[in-house]
Amino acid sequence: MSSYPKPINQLIESLSYLPGIGPKTAERLAFYIITMSGNKVDHLITALQNAKNKVFNCSVCNNLTDRDPCLICQDERRESGLICVVQDPKDVIAIEKVRDFQGRYHVLQGVISPMEGIGPDDLNMKELLERINSENIKEILIATDPTVEGEATAMYLTKLVKPMGVKVTRLAYGLPMGGDLEYADEMTLQQAFEGRKEM
C-alpha cells in the first residue's frame, strides 16, 4: 500500500475509517473514485459537506432534521397527545414506513447501558419529561429495542413517567410475522405465550 501516490493512500486511509470498509474495499473504492467523473466526485463532496453542516437534531423531538422543528413535529395533522419513544433516528424511519402511527416521536439517542457507561442523564429523558409537562401528553408508547438495554430503559422510563399520570405502553412482543414457529428463540416464544389474545 505504501507504494501508492500519497493522495491515494490518504483517500484509502480516510475511507477505511468508515464502518464495514476494510483496507481492500477502501482500495477498490479509492481507485473507483479516481476514475469517476469530476462531476460525480463533486456531488459526493457536496453531499458530505451538507450532511455534516445542514443536518442537526430537532429541538423538540431530537430526530435528525434539516429544519427546526422537524417536519413531523411541525405536522398539525399528527395526534398531539401521543409520543412514541425510540432509541435512534433510524427507528423513526422504520415506524414511519408502516404509516400506522399517527402521534409524534421522541428520540433518546441511545439506551441505558452500564457496560458502555451510558446512564439516564446521557439520554434525552429530561427533555421528554418537559414535553409531558408542556404538551398535554396522554400516552407514552415506548419502542426501544427488545434487548436487555432496551428493556432496562423502558422500565426506567415507565417508573419515571407513570407517576405523572400518563398512560405508558410498550410495543407488543411475539412471533414475527412471516416467520416459522420452530425457529423462534425461546424468549420470543415465551413472550408470545404470555401475550396470547382471545380470538
Added chain:
Amino acid sequence: MSSYPKPINQLIESLSYLPGIGPKTAERLAFYIITMSGNKVDHLITALQNAKNKVFNCSVCNNLTDRDPCLICQDERRESGLICVVQDPKDVIAIEKVRDFQGRYHVLQGVISPMEGIGPDDLNMKELLERINSENIKEILIATDPTVEGEATAMYLTKLVKPMGVKVTRLAYGLPMGGDLEYADEMTLQQAFEGRKEM
C-alpha cells in the same frame, strides 16, 4: 427513505454510486458520517479532493502518480532496459510488493476486448513502441492478466514488438488461469517472475 431530511437522502444517493455499496450500506455509512467528528469528515473531503485533483497518469509509463515522471520512472537504480507491461496501475503495486522486479513499467490501461469495443488503439501501445525506440529497451516482459483478453493482448504485443529486435517474455504460468493479477499471492507472483519464458 424519502422521509429522511434532504441532505441525508442526497448523501445516501451519492454513496450508492460507489461499487459494492447498496442502498442499505449507503444508509448505514451516511448515518455514521453524520455522527463522525467534523474533523474526520473534513479529512475525508480533503482526501477526495486531493485524490481527484492531484493524481494523474505518469507521462512516461502511464502509472497513477502525483508527480511527473512517477517515482519508479525517476528511480535511477532501476534497470533501464527492461519494461514490464501491465493492464492496470494496481498491478504495478502488486508486483512492487514482491520486490523481485527491478525494471520499469508500462501501464496499458486495459486490454484488447472486442466485446467491450476496446481495440489496440484505445490502449497505450503507441507510447510503448516510442519508448522502445527512445529508451534502448532490451526486454519487454508482458504481465497482462492470465485471461482470454490478457492473452490476446500479449499475443498482439509480441507480434508488434518482436520485429523491433526486442526480447519479449511473458509471466510464467504459475498464475491460476481466469484469475486477476492483483489478487495473486506473493509466492505465486514470484514464481511467475522467475519462470518467465521467451515468446
